[in-house]
Amino acid sequence: MLATFIIEFALATYLLLTRKQNATTKLSVTMLVLLGTFQLAEYGICEAWGFSSDAWAKIGFVAITFLPPIGLHLVHTISRQKITAMVPLAYCFAAVWSLFFIFGSLLQGSVCTGNYIIFNIPEPFEGLYYMYYDITIAISIALAYAYSKRAETKKIVKALQWFIIGYLLFIIPSIIFVMIDTYQGVDSPLPSIMCGFALLMALILTFIVVPNSTEKKPIKKK
Numbered sequence: 001m002l003a004t005f006i007i008e009f010a011l012a013t014y015l016l017l018t019r020k021q022n023a024t025t026k027l028s029v030t031m032l033v034l035l036g037t038f039q040l041a042e043y044g045i046c047e048a049w050g051f052s053s054d055a056w057a058k059i060g061f062v063a064i065t066f067l068p069p070i071g072l073h074l075v076h077t078i079s080r081q082k083i084t085a086m087v088p089l090a091y092c093f094a095a096v097w098s099l100f101f102i103f104g105s106l107l108q109g110s111v112c113t114g115n116y117i118i119f120n121i122p123e124p125f126e127g128l129y130y131m132y133y134d135i136t137i138a139i140s141i142a143l144a145y146a147y148s149k150r151a152e153t154k155k156i157v158k159a160l161q162w163f164i165i166g167y168l169l170f171i172i173p174s175i176i177f178v179m180i181d182t183y184q185g186v187d188s189p190l191p192s193i194m195c196g197f198a199l200l201m202a203l204i205l206t207f208i209v210v211p212n213s214t215e216k217k218p219i220k221k222k
Contacts, residue, residue, distance in 0.1 A: 001043040004199055008036035011206045020215045023077040028210050031070050032202055037063040038195045046112035057110045057119060062098045064191055068136035069094050075140050078159050078213045079147035090136050097129060116192035130190070141167055159212035166204035170197035
């Protein structure tokens with residue numbers, strides 16, 4: 001958890017130092033920071049470090065709750081498309097869920113298992129939360145595919161295609177892992193597992209998606 005946090009924050013710093021600071025770079029850096037924040041929150045829960053476990057759980061969930069709308073926003077900026085109403089709507093959903101997590105009682109404890117953390121969210125809220133998450137990600141993938149078919153340059157096509165691959169590389173393994181664990185009688189630790197596999201997305205975002213959709217940061221002449 002701590003190693004993943006360090007890597008994701010290092011990737012965010014790398015983008016800040018090497019890429020031109022347009023909307024795509026800024027959104028990508030934000031996504032990396034939020035992913036790293038969730039890893040730090042997990043470390044804080046397992047090691048009883050800093051805040052209480054309840055506070056860390058809230059920090060972690062607020063961080064990952066904003067990832068789907070940022071991903072949707074990224075698809076529009078990478079493809080250089082006009083921001084549609086879906087983007088602010090997704091941010092509104094994320095803000096509402098975050099308020100529930102911060103001020104409500106949706107998070108009813110967390111258990112550190114060593115490899116991942118199990119968060120207890122009562123039904124029907126857990127199902128509704130995952131519905132928000134999955135639908136937003138599915139829309140992002142569908143739009144990325146549609147926009148790649150009419151992109152202006154081959155670089156943008158490549159960026160959008162790898163964005164889709166990055167999403168699938170952490171979604172599919174996470175679902176398979178959870179299905180195996182559920183079969184063995186373990187509660188669903190999906191957020192923790194997804195953010196672990198999301199390191200693959202972080203690497204793809206940093207070294208393929210952003211470089212193909214932004215220019216390098218100009219070198220200042222002395």
